[in-house]
Amino acid sequence: MTGETSKAQDIFQDTVREAAFLAAKGEPPADRHWFFREARWRCLDVVAHGVQPERGINEACEISPQAPEQIQQLEPEQLAIWISAAPEPQRSILALYYLDEFNYREIMSMLGLKLHDLSRAIESGRREFQAWLNATVPVAAEK
Amino acid sequence: MKYLSRRLRTLAECAPIANVKAPDRRMRTALSRAKRTDDFAAQQSFDRALAKLVQATPVSREIQEWFANEKMAEGAKRSWKKTAFHPAILAIGIALAVIAVVAGIQFGEQMNAFPGTATAKKLLNVAATTRPSDLEAVEAEAGTLSDLFFMKYRLEHYDVPRGFSRQQTIGVRKFDDDDAGQVAQIGLAEKRMQLFLFPAPRDSKTGKPEEFEGWRYIQQEGWTGAVQVHNGILFMAAVRGTKKDLAPYLAKQ
Numbered sequence: 001m002t003g004e005t006s007k008a009q010d011i012f013q014d015t016v017r018e019a020a021f022l023a024a025k026g027e028p029p030a031d032r033h034w035f036f037r038e039a040r041w042r043c044l045d046v047v048a049h050g051v052q053p054e055r056g057i058n059e060a061c062e063i064s065p066q067a068p069e070q071i072q073q074l075e076p077e078q079l080a081i082w083i084s085a086a087p088e089p090q091r092s093i094l095a096l097y098y099l100d101e102f103n104y105r106e107i108m109s110m111l112g113l114k115l116h117d118l119s120r121a122i123e124s125g126r127r128e129f130q131a132w133l134n135a136t137v138p139v140a141a142e143k
Numbered sequence: 144m145k146y147l148s149r150r151l152r153t154l155a156e157c158a159p160i161a162n163v164k165a166p167d168r169r170m171r172t173a174l175s176r177a178k179r180t181d182d183f184a185a186q187q188s189f190d191r192a193l194a195k196l197v198q199a200t201p202v203s204r205e206i207q208e209w210f211a212n213e214k215m216a217e218g219a220k221r222s223w224k225k226t227a228f229h230p231a232i233l234a235i236g237i238a239l240a241v242i243a244v245v246a247g248i249q250f251g252e253q254m255n256a257f258p259g260t261a262t263a264k265k266l267l268n269v270a271a272t273t274r275p276s277d278l279e280a281v282e283a284e285a286g287t288l289s290d291l292f293f294m295k296y297r298l299e300h301y302d303v304p305r306g307f308s309r310q311q312t313i314g315v316r317k318f319d320d321d322d323a324g325q326v327a328q329i330g331l332a333e334k335r336m337q338l339f340l341f342p343a344p345r346d347s348k349t350g351k352p353e354e355f356e357g358w359r360y361i362q363q364e365g366w367t368g369a370v371q372v373h374n375g376i377l378f379m380a381a382v383r384g385t386k387k388d389l390a391p392y393l394a395k396q
Contacts, residue, residue, distance in 0.1 A: 009203055016209055063185045068192035076200040079193065097157070100194040103166040104157035119156040126189060 001043035001095050003084030005077075007050075011042040033110055036102075040092055040110075047084070059135075060127035067130060070137040082132060089113060090121040097122055151176055155183060160190045255360060258344045258353035259377050262323045263370050267363045269328070270337045270381040278314025278330045285310045285329055285338060292317070292327050292340070300374035301327050301340040306392040307380060310336070334388065339379040343372050351375075358393050360386055369393055 002008050015038045019029050029035065064070070083094050089111055096107050108118055147155060154173035158165075165171040177183040226232060281288070286308025292298040296317045314330045320341070329338040343352040352375035361368045368381045369389045382388045 005203065009206060012206055013209070063182070063189050065185055065188075067185070067189045071189075071192035071196055074196060076196055079196050080200065098160070098190070098193050098197045100160045100197070103159060103163075104154075104170070105166050107157075115153055115157070119153040123156045126186065129193075130189070 001040065001084060001091060002046055002050075003081045007046050008043075011039055011046060014042060015039045033106065036096065037110055044088065044092075058128040059131040060124060061131045061134065063126055063130050064134070067133060070133045073137050074133075078136070082129065086125065086128075089117070090125055093118060093121040094125045146180065147173070147176055156186075158183075158187070158190075160187070160194045257355045257359045257370065257372075259341075259370070259372075260359075260361060262320075262341065262344070263339075263361050263368055263377065263379050264363055265320070265322060266326065266339045266341070266379060267361065267366045267368050267381055270339070270368075271364065271366055271383075273328065273330070273337065275313055275330060278316050278328070281312055281315045283312055284308060285312050285331065288312065288315060288327075288329060291315070296325070296327070298325060298327060298340075300376045302373065302376070302378075303329070303338060303340070304371060304373070304378055306394070307331075307336075307338060310392075334382055334384070337381045339377075339381065341377055341379075343375050343377045 002011065015035055018038060019035065022028055029038075079098075083091055083098075085091075086094060092111055093107065093113070096102055096110065102110070104115070104118060107113070108115060111118075151173040154170050155177035158170070158174055158177065165174055227236075281291070285303045286305075289302045292301040298317070311332045312329050313332050316328050318326055318328070320326050323341040325342065327340040329340075330336075331338065343354065345351060346353050352372070354372045354375075357371070359370045361370065362385075366381055366383055367385055367389060368379045369386075369392075370377055370379045372378070380389055380392065
């Protein structure tokens, strides 16, 4: 979400601290979704005060059968940076979806989105990531 | 996936990455259809590779230390007391209780309903508004008034039951009511009780008076009436008070 480990770490610690504070007041978070919701707002706040990615039209292309091999050659940080540069709410959607912790209903509930918006953001995210992948790991793509 | 309907395609785009059970039937349908297409397999491979990369994201030692005390961040389970006193639950509970009470009262009223209930209630209102001066002064035993009603007003079977027949009257009157027909009203000295005699409603098919067994009670605005039917005539004893005030007289039957 932030594209930076240190910022993410601070946000994580602030979120857990907030949960502990609420628990001490006798109002602990009702469910685990609270942590992700809270962390997301903190991420958005931090990102809004930081350097903004350039806005442009991202190229998109069909998912390649070689995509899994291309992805294998990536570092997790590269994916994190790519997702953090995506516009909202696509950034939050991709972050939560590829965390592979929540089903589509939970993501819709956490982000306050409709199914159509969620589906479109994931679908365009795949195609844009594939285009970026082709540019970043061209050797595998050419196979 | 191009051959799927728009709705199913929308769902298939959000398909679970891991091989877990779909959260609902709509998603299960979308998955079973999408699995027949090649590009869905490519999508799943793509998503799994990305999810695997996300799982490989290194976690710093500081964060790992936080997770050593993972229970701290566990969602709190609400106690049943806290759940019960939640405003929404409380409001629903109160609403259900009110509905249950109203339904109970209506059910009770239906159980105690008898032919002529509406007329009897109307006459309870008459009892509440009648002053002794409205009645023609007659001092006698209530049981002797049957002859008076027959001789003077041609009212047959307007008999006062045995439990009330020895009561001293202070006055009587006869009046016509749109619903009840010819009503005989007797004022008693004791407890300012009032007795009413009026025709029982008739069955619309057979034309016979509708009858019922024993005493039935009605209550309205502090007044209680005990009603009985005999020979097609309804008798009602009305008193300002409760059933207990009438019980001794009814026991004499």
